[in-house]
Every structure is written in C-alpha cells, then in structure tokens.
Amino acid sequence: MTRRCALVTGGSRGIGAAIANRLAADGHRVAVHCRADSAAAKTVVDALPGTGHALIAGDLGAPGAAHEVVRSAVGLLGAVDVLVNNAGAYTEQPVATTSFEEWQADWRRLVDVNLLGPADLIWxxxxxxxxxxxxxxxxxxxxxxSRGAYRGEPDAPAYGATKAALHSLTQSLAVSLGPLGVAVTAVAPGFVRTDLTEPMLVGPVADEVRRQSPLGRIALPQDVAATVAWLSSADAEWCSGTVVDVNGASHLR
Incomplete structure (x- = not known):
C-alpha cells in the first residue's frame, strides 16, 4: 500500500512539529517546512517515526514562495496528499499605542503570512x-x-482578523473543492503551551490560563495535532467545511 504524503508548514517547532510527528506516526511521509531555522526543522525531521521524510525552507510571506515550497515537497516526496497550513505570525499591536508606521507594517506582514501564504499554497x-x-x-x-478569530484579539487585531479570514477561506474552498473529492477543514486552537509561549506562563499568568478551561489544564501541541491528524484521514471526509474548536471549552460559540 502506497504511503500518503503530507506537507506541514511551520513545522520546526511547537504545534507544527507535533502535527508532523503525529502524521508520521500514522504512516505518512512528511515534508516539514520552516521559514529560516533549518537546523530546528532538521531536528524535527530526524526524530520523525518512519522513513522518507524531508525538510523544506521558505518565507511564505514572500511572493513566489508557495510555488517553490510545493514544488520542492512534490519533488522530495513524489506527491502530496495532505496540506497542513500551520505557519503563521503573531504580533501585538494595540491600536492606541502602536505607531501608524508599525501598524501598517504589522498588518501587511500578517496578511501576507497568515492569509495570502495559505491561499497561495492551496492554489x-x-x-x-x-x-x-x-x-x-x-x-x-x-x-x-485560532480561537481569537471568534472571541477577538484586542491587542493583536491583525492576528485575529487574518485567522478569521482563514476560517472563511476554509469554508469557501470546502464547497469549491468538494466536487474534486478534496475535503477542506480547519482547527481553532486556544492557548497552547509551546516553547514560544512558555516564558509567558509564570506565576499567576499560568493559573489564569489554566482557569480558562473547565478541564483545568493548559493545552499541549499534541492536543491540536491529534485533531489535525484525524481531519487528514479518510474517516473525516464528511467534516469538510468544519472549523473544529480545540480550546478545552475555554470559548464556546
């Protein structure tokens, strides 16, 4: 039986690395994408279960990057059956305290990375x-x-807006690609403990984040990866068009 192949963007750390690991454990050959930290991405690739995995680098906020990333993934794996758009950018930009120049730059960068990058990769x-x-x-x-697409991101409005747009893109493409037999879904995680967020989880802050969920804990990357892996499977076809909340009931809609 031919092994399925997956391309996971932003796979050098955190949620992306956990997704790559889970898909590999489920039998996929995985192309792990990173923006620039090839050393970290190679560490992830080398630790994946199974064989035949690959590393790909490229700034998805740059025009033309999506073509090279997909071309490289196909060249290294032979084909791609699953695309996981995980790469993203987050910037705090409170409107009252951010300069206009920073405001404009932040918006353009986040739109490029969080929306146009995934859209180009999908094409x-x-x-x-x-x-x-x-x-x-x-x-x-x-x-x-992201959960922030629904509950709002007061200090990071470009992040919340671009994630909301990504959810909308998911639903639009689920309809347009359905006749081709392609299922399109999304996950909307809440706060997840990663190496990037770990410095924030000190003292009372950790307790506050833990209280957001009635389950009484902070999410791990593996919580998100498990859902992504299932949505990538044949069993999840009828969920096409769905945005799955993966936030431990910390935000209900």
Whole structure:
C-alpha cells in the first residue's frame, strides 16, 4: 500500500512539529517546512517515526514562495496528499499605542503570512492534485486558525482578523473543492503551551490560563495535532467545511 504524503508548514517547532510527528506516526511521509531555522526543522525531521521524510525552507510571506515550497515537497516526496497550513505570525499591536508606521507594517506582514501564504499554497497544491496521475480524490487541506478569530484579539487585531479570514477561506474552498473529492477543514486552537509561549506562563499568568478551561489544564501541541491528524484521514471526509474548536471549552460559540 502506497504511503500518503503530507506537507506541514511551520513545522520546526511547537504545534507544527507535533502535527508532523503525529502524521508520521500514522504512516505518512512528511515534508516539514520552516521559514529560516533549518537546523530546528532538521531536528524535527530526524526524530520523525518512519522513513522518507524531508525538510523544506521558505518565507511564505514572500511572493513566489508557495510555488517553490510545493514544488520542492512534490519533488522530495513524489506527491502530496495532505496540506497542513500551520505557519503563521503573531504580533501585538494595540491600536492606541502602536505607531501608524508599525501598524501598517504589522498588518501587511500578517496578511501576507497568515492569509495570502495559505491561499497561495492551496492554489499550488490543487494545481498539483489536478495534474498528478492519481488525481485529487481523497486529498485533504487542514488550516490552523485560532480561537481569537471568534472571541477577538484586542491587542493583536491583525492576528485575529487574518485567522478569521482563514476560517472563511476554509469554508469557501470546502464547497469549491468538494466536487474534486478534496475535503477542506480547519482547527481553532486556544492557548497552547509551546516553547514560544512558555516564558509567558509564570506565576499567576499560568493559573489564569489554566482557569480558562473547565478541564483545568493548559493545552499541549499534541492536543491540536491529534485533531489535525484525524481531519487528514479518510474517516473525516464528511467534516469538510468544519472549523473544529480545540480550546478545552475555554470559548464556546
């Protein structure tokens, strides 16, 4: 049986690394993408279960990067069946205290990375599916959005807005790609403990974050990865168009 192949963007750490690991454990060959930290991404690739994995680098906020990333993934893996758009950027930019120059720069960078990057990757991925021998049937796209798209991000409005747009893109493409047999879904995580967020979890802050969920704990990257892995499977086809909340009931809608 031919192993399925997956491209995971932003896979050098945190949630992306956990997704890559879970997909590899489920039998996928995985292309782990990073923006610039190839050493960290190589560490992830080397630790993945199974064989045949690959490393790809590229700044998805740059024009033309999506074409090179997908082309490289196809070249190294032979094909791509699952695209996980996990790469993203987060910037705090309170409107009352951010200069106009910083405001403009932040918005443009976050739109480029959080929305246009995934959109370009999806176009390139679908183009690959349409021209490969086995066709697009059974392929999966999973976008990593955010709880902030629904509850708002007062200090990071560009982040919240771009994640909301990614959720909308997910639902639009679920309809347009359904006839090709491609299921498109998203996950909306809440606060997740990663190496990037760990410095924030000191003293009372950790207790406050823990209290957000009635389950009484802080999410781990593996919590998100488990959901992404299931959405990437054949069993999840009928969830196409769904944005799955992965926030431990910390925000209900």
């Amino acid at each position: 390139q991925f679908v183009d690959h599916l349409r021209h490969r021998v086995q066709g697009p049937q059974g392929a999966r796209i999973v976008n990593v959005g």
